[in-house]
Amino acid sequence: MSEIVIVGLNHRTAPVEVRERLAFPADTVGHALRGLRERDGISEGVILSTCNRVEVCVLSEEGYKGVEHVKDFLAGFHGIPIGDLSGHLYHHLGEGAVRHLFRVSSSLDSMVLGEPQILGQVKDAYGYACEFKTIGPVLDKFFTKSFSVAKRVRTETRVANSAVSVSYAAVELAKKILGDLPDKVVMLIGAGEMCELAARHLLSAGAKGILVTNRTFERAVRLAEEFGGTPVRFEELGVHLKRADIILSSTGAPHFILKREDVEEVIRIRRNRPMFFIDMAVPRDIDPDANEIDNVYVYDIDDLNNVIETNLEERQREAELAEEIVVAEVAGFRRWLDSQQVTPTIVSLRRKFDEVRQAEVAKALSALGTADPKTRKVVESLASSILNKVLHSPIASLKRETDGRSPMEMVTAVRVIFDLPEEEAEGEPEALVRPHEQGGNVGNQ
């Protein structure tokens, strides 16, 4: 019986030294996919390879044996003894595999919960398999379904909302304090990786311009060039500070470079137009007491880390809702998968023709008027024997073990040709109700 099988490893099961040896760079994927497909018992295959995970998903015609086939393939392709791998590899079968891919695509299995890249990477893997024609009807349906599950998770939960990195948290805060960024000026004091990253994010979020200052002016000039901003002499910081709405600071100074009085003075000159100071230096550059001044907000690195932590906790809570969506979707897909097996297909094939037979017999009998029992019997047996003879060979072919060809392909063909009703692979149709929405008063779901 054919079964979906996933064998893989990720950041939790394998260190980077192992992951990098098993990775499939883009230029080898085509070769690998063909090699995979040529193996016995494997009728469809997709390979996902990112820096955090390698997953090989196949449709195995021999059920569990497919796991061994894929492991052999992985070891053989990369020339690594299988014994070196076994401790790092995990595998999922059938429903477990469905759940696994749905979780991966929805970013519930990612190192940073809810990170957005993984869905694109799964889509790329699917694209390769389509390009090299190693995907068939089952995995095709499986992967496209996983994209829609991921989309549902993204829109129905807040698992991917709110920033979980320092630089994004800084952008988010800046937007809530200052509103739209396009008329806001950023000032970068000193040079630090995190500050520069935050500055880049602020600029790409639309900030109007950037002033760069540094104790060594040459450095400021160089950085300003890089950002397309204006260099400012460190000694003239006080003069230019009033132009800045967002100040990113990370100097190596041993004491505050901006004292509360300095900030009070600047905010007065600015006629209280708000300022947002992001102090990433340790020891700190900006007097934290300045946060008490109206329209001034001072966040140091700990404050930003706390914000991120709160956001991560929120993502964790939302992940529970997302898991419920996955469970519902797995059940739906399972129903579709089951209907793709031989026996249910034969059943629905018979049912469909039986309905035709009954309808036609009834029509014939009513045309004959009050037929005597003998005529009635003849008509009925005529219909059944035609039906049985016609259906004999398709059913026999479905039951026969086909060499090389997947029975699922056959099943799919039969279902299409005879237009058999499709088990919907949808999850629960109604949207999930959040716990705190239950008992809501007006405008509830």
Added chain:
Amino acid sequence: MHTVLLKVTALFYLAGALAYLHFIFTLNERGAKLGRMLLLIGAILHAAGFVVRYFVAGYTPITSLFESLSFSAFAIVCVFLAFELRYHLRVLGAFVAPLAFGFSVSAAFLPGEVRALAPALNSYWLPVHVILLFFGNAVFAVAFGAAVMYLLMERELKRKKIGAIFKRLPSLNVLDDINYRCMTIGFPLLTLGIITGSIWAEYAWGSYWSWDPKEVWSLITWLLYAALLHGRMTVGWRGRKAAILAIVGFCAILFTFLGVNLLLPGLHTYTNLSG
């Protein structure tokens, strides 16, 4: 019929307020859409009620306490809907719609029959004076809602405990902007309202200004808002300071509108409980 119509609107405003509250808690878009729809229907019924009452009474029916409270609710809803149309600030509904409900439900418990108008009040100045003032007050009510939102948001940002409020409310800058817009619209309305009242007083009572408690408190309110507007334009009073003044100003309006009528007798006590 018109009295029932005016009272029934309280139910729409209640439902609208609940829908907006549901929206702010769950962030489910449907709550905001439903809230806006309910407020709109309420306001249309409300307007219809006032039109019918105008023809029945034969004068602009904003004289008794019942009518005043009811018209306040109507004005607040109209001003809020206009702001929402312009700024798409749906969360504001959760703060302003309950206010409209508060006014309309207080009206619903008062006797609502039409009375004969005191001769002194029967003038073309009546609609001009009251409509200017009530819409001015409604604009200040929206400023009050935005100010409460500002203070909540500011507190969360200052304490650096980012949570539910941070995610739901708009940026401080937008809230402060709403405050300023409200001042630039509300203050001229208030000023014109007082001036027309004064002219009307000259006709009705023979004096432009008679230091009646209502007039005194109107002047206090006017001075408060004048100070706020002046401070913002000259030395940049904005943010927290502007928000607090908008709240104080609205309290002064409430006292001028209700407190004076109920506590301090004077010429304007046409509008007290006994009518």
